[in-house]
Amino acid sequence: MAIRLYHLASELDVASSELLTLLGNRGMKIPSVMSVMDDSETEKARQVATGRLEIAAKPAPGMSELKLPPPVVPAPARPIHPVSRPGARPSGPGAPGQRRYPGGQQRQPQRRGIKIFRQKEARQKSRDDKLRAEELLTNRTIPITVPLSLKEFSQEIGVKTSRLQLHLMREGVMTNPNTSLDEEMVLVLAEAFNRTVEIEAALTIEDKLDELLDTHDEVDESNKSSRPPVVAVLGHVDHGKTSLLDYIRKARVAAGEAGGITQHIGAYQVTLGGKKSKRKITFLDTPGHEAFTAMRARGAQLTDIVILIVAVEDGVMPQTLEALAHAKAAGCPIVVAINKCDRPNSDPERVKHQLATADLAPEEWGGTTAMIPISAITGMGIDDLLERIALEAELLDLKATPDRPAEGFVVEARKQTGRGVVATMLVKDGTLKKGDFLLSGACQGKIKSLTDHTGKRVDTAPPATPVEVTGLDVVPEAGGRFQVILDKGLAKKVAADRSHRQREKEIASKQSTSFERLMHRIGETDMRELRVVLKADVKGSIEALRAKLDEIGNEEVRVKLLHAGVGGITESDVLLAQASEAVVLGFHVVAGAKARAVADEARVEIRTYQIIYKLLEDMTLLAEGMLPSDTEEVVIGHFEIRTLFKHKKRNIGGGMVTDGMARKDAHVRLIRDSRVIIDNGELESLRRFKDDAKEVKEGFECGVMIASYGDIKEGDILEFYILEERKRTL
Numbered sequence: 001m002a003i004r005l006y007h008l009a010s011e012l013d014v015a016s017s018e019l020l021t022l023l024g025n026r027g028m029k030i031p032s033v034m035s036v037m038d039d040s041e042t043e044k045a046r047q048v049a050t051g052r053l054e055i056a057a058k059p060a061p062g063m064s065e066l067k068l069p070p071p072v073v074p075a076p077a078r079p080i081h082p083v084s085r086p087g088a089r090p091s092g093p094g095a096p097g098q099r100r101y102p103g104g105q106q107r108q109p110q111r112r113g114i115k116i117f118r119q120k121e122a123r124q125k126s127r128d129d130k131l132r133a134e135e136l137l138t139n140r141t142i143p144i145t146v147p148l149s150l151k152e153f154s155q156e157i158g159v160k161t162s163r164l165q166l167h168l169m170r171e172g173v174m175t176n177p178n179t180s181l182d183e184e185m186v187l188v189l190a191e192a193f194n195r196t197v198e199i200e201a202a203l204t205i206e207d208k209l210d211e212l213l214d215t216h217d218e219v220d221e222s223n224k225s226s227r228p229p230v231v232a233v234l235g236h237v238d239h240g241k242t243s244l245l246d247y248i249r250k251a252r253v254a255a256g257e258a259g260g261i262t263q264h265i266g267a268y269q270v271t272l273g274g275k276k277s278k279r280k281i282t283f284l285d286t287p288g289h290e291a292f293t294a295m296r297a298r299g300a301q302l303t304d305i306v307i308l309i310v311a312v313e314d315g316v317m318p319q320t321l322e323a324l325a326h327a328k329a330a331g332c333p334i335v336v337a338i339n340k341c342d343r344p345n346s347d348p349e350r351v352k353h354q355l356a357t358a359d360l361a362p363e364e365w366g367g368t369t370a371m372i373p374i375s376a377i378t379g380m381g382i383d384d385l386l387e388r389i390a391l392e393a394e395l396l397d398l399k400a401t402p403d404r405p406a407e408g409f410v411v412e413a414r415k416q417t418g419r420g421v422v423a424t425m426l427v428k429d430g431t432l433k434k435g436d437f438l439l440s441g442a443c444q445g446k447i448k449s450l451t452d453h454t455g456k457r458v459d460t461a462p463p464a465t466p467v468e469v470t471g472l473d474v475v476p477e478a479g480g481r482f483q484v485i486l487d488k489g490l491a492k493k494v495a496a497d498r499s500h501r502q503r504e505k506e507i508a509s510k511q512s513t514s515f516e517r518l519m520h521r522i523g524e525t526d527m528r529e530l531r532v533v534l535k536a537d538v539k540g541s542i543e544a545l546r547a548k549l550d551e552i553g554n555e556e557v558r559v560k561l562l563h564a565g566v567g568g569i570t571e572s573d574v575l576l577a578q579a580s581e582a583v584v585l586g587f588h589v590v591a592g593a594k595a596r597a598v599a600d601e602a603r604v605e606i607r608t609y610q611i612i613y614k615l616l617e618d619m620t621l622l623a624e625g626m627l628p629s630d631t632e633e634v635v636i637g638h639f640e641i642r643t644l645f646k647h648k649k650r651n652i653g654g655g656m657v658t659d660g661m662a663r664k665d666a667h668v669r670l671i672r673d674s675r676v677i678i679d680n681g682e683l684e685s686l687r688r689f690k691d692d693a694k695e696v697k698e699g700f701e702c703g704v705m706i707a708s709y710g711d712i713k714e715g716d717i718l719e720f721y722i723l724e725e726r727k728r729t730l
Helices: 005-012 016-025 039-057 112-139 150-157 161-170 183-192 205-217 241-249 290-302 318-329 348-357 382-396 488-510 515-522 539-550 571-580 593-602 612-625
Strands: 141-146 196-201 230-235 266-271 280-285 305-311 334-339 370-373 407-416 420-429 437-440 443-446 449-451 466-470 481-484 528-536 557-566 583-587 606-609 630-647 650-663 667-672 675-688 695-697 701-706 717-726
Touching (some): 005 039, 016 039, 141 183, 161 183, 230 318, 241 280, 241 382, 280 382, 334 348, 528 571, 583 612, 650 717, 675 695
Parallel strands (some): 230 280, 334 370, 528 583
Antiparallel strands (some): 407 420, 420 466, 437 443, 437 481, 449 466, 650 695, 667 675
């Protein structure tokens, strides 16, 4: 089998460079120790190496034994005495003839010999230190992360870069200090310079980010302090979620909501008690319509406590149960607000019974769930509701560390003219500051401004605080996590890497040339598509609409979302719809003048909506219109042939309509002895006495002639039927 020379040398326990020289002397032209040898070359190399080892043990005639020079043992250092010249006078204090200097000092002779001795001693110490360092590097395992440059490798193993380059050049590999070394080259060089290395996998950019975030999490527990609870209000549409929040924060929000539905998530913070009170509650205003199930689920994940609001007159509805399921899945404590209890004859006990059947038992019945009658209009019971939320928060003992880098969730994000990307962030831990560098998915940027829920500019946002942020480069994903990253360079690299991988994934999903995808498409030839280009005001709306549009359809027709984006409808959207035969949908956005002009010219339909369930209703109707109609057979009557008449060598059947009617334009089925002789026949003529007739009703006699068939007999039954097309629904 093929093998590299240095692998064979390792197998034979011979230095690779020595084996290369030996093979060259035997006429084998192997370029370098990294060269791959075929089977014949490998076998010959084994024989040569084996012969060489035998010769080394016992020299053959005409060949001298390979001898290594004896090791050089440094001679012991001899003391160097000062040089004595003939006739020199004795020196030293008090010596005769010693020259004296003012102050009692005397001039010392120059001790050149001592200086030379010290220089030699220093050089020897350097050599000893080098040998000890070499021995240390030789005896230990050096961890190496590949790939790395030649210069970096030289620093790791303690060998000059020039020596590594020279060795590789002898092996036929030209390099420079910045040459990247892979695992194979590292192993070759390690063997050549008697180093033991352990190859380690390089850290990915995400690994480095995780290591940095781990340092953020290493905080002293004593630095933690209480934080406000984050509360979501969930429930059925029109049960009063927005009205409740409106009453709590004293802002007329409900009046501006289209169709009584909260269209996208907002976040607000209220203070219990006076302005100086430290007791605060953060509310997430989550939508209640079933179309926004995904957004509601995300809201439950962000929250600590859930208020489940139920209108006393309607009771528990399907969306109430959905909201309850999301709250339970998130593990959040639930407080029930039974709304509209200010109305006459309201019966909160009926709601409690309904909730008890859904496995949510009230406290007064021995359960653990508080169920508080309220009125979002008059304010009845709302103080009790807020106090109960505060109590639940105390029981949860919610803690955060204000003096660490902030992290949390993106509540909502959009592009706004003049401000760029605007995102609502909920800080879960740490403190978000103006000027922080923030990372969220493939989005990054330095925070330019922070605005609280009242519209006031702030410099910091402590834990559990919702705040509006500007300064990001692209619109982040709603519901995604964000972190403040102290290493700005690393954050940019991570964002770029995520963006690149996201683009690759999108490109891969659009590939249609693979055999598997082609076969899949062939199998879907009967599938009809309602193609859609969707534009909305915020990403949260897109998420909800995407989820619900995917649910429209069956095995015959489906909604295909070609493109979805935040912002108004543009010319580009219209051109995409024209090329793809799609409809353009706008939710809370409109088309510009140029886009409308292009749409009129290209005959592209643009539909805009303010209420989500109206959009979904129209898309369902459009999808149903694409379904092939069902054809149903409807039997309208039977005719019994009782006598036969000859007419131009053909039989005419005379008889009576036994039930229903006989129609000239209907389909005919000829039945004889309970067997179908003709299934889809037509009448050539239908006569009542001597007159042609369009139809003959039950109990009347008539004559019939079947087109292209004359072999009728007495006793035959004609079954008349018509085919009706009926519109189908999803």
